[in-house]
Amino acid sequence: MSSMEPSGDGGKWLDAHYDPVAGLYTFSSCVDLADLSGDGESRLVLGDLGSGSSGMKLKVYRGTALMSESTLLDLPAGLVAFFMDLHEPRIPAVAVASGPCIYVYKNMRPYYKFTLPGLEVNTLEQDVWQQVREGQIDPLTLKEMLESIRKKADTPLSVRSLRFLSLEPDEMEEFVQLQKQQPIKRQTVITCIGTLKKSTADEDGVSCLVIGTECSDVYILDPEAFIILTKMSLPAAPTMMDVTGQYDVEFRITVACRNGNIYILRRESDKPKYCVELSSHPVGLVRVGKNMVVGCTDESLQGFTQKGKKLWRVELPAPITTMASMDLPTKGFQAVLLGLANCEVHLYRDKNLLSTIKTPDVVSSICFGRYGREDGTLIMTTKGGGLMVKILKRTAAFEDRDNAPGPPLAQSIRLNVPKKTKLYVDQTLRERENGLAMHRAFQMDLSRLRLAAAKAYVKALESSLTPMSSSLTEPLKMNAVVQGLGPSFKLTLNVQNTAACRPVMNLAISFLYDEGLYRMKNPYMRIPLLVPGLIYPVETFVECTSDKGISDIIKVFVLHEGRSSPLLTAHINMPISEGLMLN
Amino acid sequence: MVVGKQMGLFDKLAGWLGLKKGVNVLCLGLDNSGKTTIINQLKPSNAQAQDIVPTIGFSIEKFKTSSLSFTVFDMSGQGRYRNLWEHYYKEGQAIIFVIDSADKLRMVVAKEELDTLLNHPDIKHRRIPILFFANKMDVRDALSSVKVSQLLCLENIKDKPWHICATDALKGEGLQEGVDWLQDQIKTMRM
Ligand SMILES: Nc1nc2c(ncn2[C@@H]2O[C@H](COP(=O)(O)OP(=O)(O)OP(=O)(O)O)[C@@H](O)[C@H]2O)c(=O)[nH]1
């Protein structure tokens, strides 16, 4: 029993066991739970892939301990526990699919080996090997002939010929001597395996084995006699499979294939009934109730009806490493468990994320069910070979909407949209009939509006009290305030350097005015150094020399010494002098 | 020893005079931990059942020690019946908590149920004695009572008297020690 860091799953799971160095290398398709001793305590059965070329084993765990292991001859492609007969005590058998065979174990002892029927061998290929046997051709000629057969023939070459073609010239002679006396066989291999109840839906009812093969066939096998009951064909090689129903009544086999499609096979036909074309390849297939949930390589999870109609799609934060269903009949709870490459396991019910479990390593296989005496047990193996067991708390409840991303609830509430009134209908008709004229009128109005806005802007610029300098080296801003009733006015120009950090120097202000109307004390002033950001008030006095009650514009120029064009100009609309002339 | 015999005589007298006091005990623990087997062992041999089947709901059993008579609520430990436990907390004057020491996987579940029990309002503030039986010690690879008490964090129980014994309910080993402790606890509480 090892302790683990808190897994951030909202306290729904108890950490029952974690062995980071269990040395288990397997996938969800090779893991099952079954009461293998008939004592009410479920065991964990795993097909361990070992290093991928050696050390393949069938392992059985009881509680936290490895109970038994036996060597497998070939890589396991799938493993299922199933009831093959009605004998008492009711103890399930274990079927391991590897290569072209199914190895059946009873009481964890080898019991039966089923081999898929051989495939038709290319007659030309057979003739060539016959000639080799008679010593008529040498290995190099053999290679040439096989290569030409491979290019032309409809029937693919046998594994032996393909192996031969991949050899280096110096290895050929030995290979030929070793092989030439054996008859040529062509075998397919099993890619996936599932179970299908024979005639009752009972928990411990007898089940048929359903297998998918590399040459795109699906076989249903009788569990007692191991004869092929049904053969069905698919357009591509199957990779994952879900089976539901009963063989004698009605069944449905959902198969994900290597061409990126999902096909649905039914009892009455040996060809797929429905097809779902996915936008990217499926990596996991789980049935939840009547719907299927598919995980794809584009980091998405998608829901479909059993007829292949798409229901929803959610994006995931990382690629999927494995998928399994979480079925808790006592609580009427069904969901999908997703192992992700970011060391998280996500639990989805439909498109809602219910809970997230953080794992210390990337999970490579998931299995949920009754283990030992605990119904809600989650078993995971990790990429590094670890074994992790979590038990769902008795009191755990999953809120459908806790932190689920997606559309807010309000979106699905129907709005009370009022009925279309006569006025509405009339308006719609009018819009339809006079569309062109209405559009033109709108464009005309829009142009007018723009013109009016431009005019107002120009006017504002001309008379504005807050003109700006557009010079990049001397960005300046100025506004003018006129105070007084006349005839004497005080003119305050607030000058500001709007540059971020550079001061402005050598500036001057000069005024241009009607000398018959106004008199100014000093129409030319120097401005001190302008520190950025500060406002410098520059004051001067203007006297109105006319008593005729008229006013005019005074133009202000901000100049830079040595440059003729002003940096900034402003027009000040002088108010009418209301005061009396004193002199 | 002499004292012990005298005590026994006194207790018997008390028993004959009908002075024996009844104590309500709750027997809790996960399913298959051996609760029913243990209680069956504590009953007089003529009243013992031969076959023990998983308890449904709960059953009420009685047994006597030298000076006390116990009424035991043998609760079912199956998940779906565990929510019944709390309805009997108020009546309980002592708790026997049974653990399957060979079930390492579910030690966390036993701990979870124990913690829920200890935090229940009807238990939390009472000085109620708890007797732990680390049962099935005969099974190969069973955990020791020390290891069980570590995994259940029993040292954290500060406000209640508790005691743990390793037992083999099939042979009845270790049970007497526990029941004696329980009897002493109840007697000191009543003085
Ligand atoms: N080896 C061994 N087996 C035991 C021991 N105690 C009980 N058992 C067995 O464990 C199984 C369960 O015992 P029960 O007494 O029914 O368990 P329980 O705690 O009452 O279970 P529920 O009523 O379901 O809560 C039975 O098969 C017993 O024979 C023990 O000390 N050692």
Ligand SMILES: [Mg+2]
């Ligand atoms: Mg019982």
